[in-house]
Amino acid sequence: MYMDKGPLLYTEKPVLGISACCMGSPVRYNGKGWNMLDNLGRDKSSFIWVPVCPELFSGLGVPRDPIHIAGESGKDVWDGTGRVIGRSRSDVTSDVIEGCNIGAKILEKSKVKAFVYLDGSPSCGVYRTSLKNKRIGKPPGVFGAHLFERGYFLIPVLDLQSPLKWWDCKRRLLAFLWIDSAEIKNKRDIYEVWYRYKFICQELDEPWAREKGNELANLDHDPDEEYIEFFKKEIMDLLRKPSKTNKIINSLWKNYSYYRRKTGETIQGILEPDTKRNITTVARELSLMERASYDKEVFFGTAPVIYRDVKRIEKDRI
Ligand code: SF4
Known part of the structure; x- marks a missing residue:
């Protein structure tokens, strides 16, 4: 593994x-x-x-x-x-x-x-x-x-009604719900969250994410509650905005390249970024990528949170 x-x-x-x-x-x-x-x-x-x-x-x-x-x-x-x-x-x-x-x-x-x-x-x-x-x-x-x-x-x-728009909604929604309920107490927690969320934030708003990354890198003490609440709110507001097809395809390819480097394996069904395909195919590729990343425990930054009920997690572990 x-x-x-x-x-x-x-x-x-x-x-x-x-x-x-x-x-x-x-x-x-x-x-x-x-x-x-x-x-x-x-x-x-x-x-x-x-x-x-x-x-x-x-x-x-x-x-x-x-x-x-x-x-x-x-x-x-x-x-x-x-x-x-x-x-x-x-x-x-x-x-x-x-x-x-x-x-x-x-x-x-x-x-x-x-x-x-x-x-x-x-x-x-x-x-x-x-x-x-x-x-x-x-x-x-x-x-x-x-x-x-x-x-x-x-x-x-x-x-x-659109498989790709629905995929985009779902992964942003899960990231939105997860961070809303997350207990973030100190600088270390913020870094942990940012490590998981920066990729989707970069996809949705590159300049904002770059600036936020720089700001966090310069944090020299544990932030107060107000800072943490604002950090969560900014990310949640960003996640409310839909992405674009070309940005999603670029992210898919970046994540797939990372996956191949990590595992040395390919995923059948994932196409080169320039290949012409319809949005149903792109949505299927994203699901394949999600499934493979979960199975191999390789982080898929474009969809940082997934829903799994407890019973299914236990079943997956057997
Ligand atoms: S108020 Fe909302 S739920 Fe009721 S009929 Fe109009 S759109 Fe539908």
Whole structure:
């Protein structure tokens, strides 16, 4: 066995909030809903799902008038400068705020840190608040603004339909959850975390990671609690941002080169970086790389944390 530091393990089943209409609940204003989780296959059971519908919790019922934001965005609704208006011009602002607060309480009680949202909704949307091109109010939606401001890890539901985007979401999500719950007490702990996280940080934002690396190298004493909290928050904020296909392919190749140097072995199915392939193939290569790295205990810095339930870890050890 080649002794290297394998991945960090996240052993609690991750909990994901989700816009209820995306999990098949017919709660949209027109009584529709879609099951968007089928594409995940077996991955679906790797999570605990918490569906919420802030508009339903507003007491508006199904079917109901479609709503829109009058004002700049859902953020203004919380600030008191924006309103939520129904098609019949009724003002439902206080109902929608109440519904969002109920949704937020449920997420909090269920210890949700990440949410899969339907973009385009004036409630759950984050980057769009209209499914049509005609934009009424600017993003984010009322619930989306609440989650965004509170630092939730936000996943557009369409990313569940693309194998590569989903792979990117999952590895960033696990890194996000792991560091959120990590007990970091001193300089040594910070260095340990940075050693594992610097590769994914470099992929997501090279200049920031370089500067952070230099700053950490010059730490001459144990940092205080405020510094540690800020360090965690900066990394978590970075992990909330998606990567790009070309960056992921470059990272895959760098990690694969490292793997070959360490083990002297190749992995069948991993292609040269310049080879033309579709995103499904890239996602498969990443899974192969992840599996081989775990088996050989070679660190795969691009995905520093993996989820393994305790029973599976024990089985793997036999
Ligand atoms: S409020 Fe959110 S969960 Fe409810 S129907 Fe609209 S997008 Fe779906």
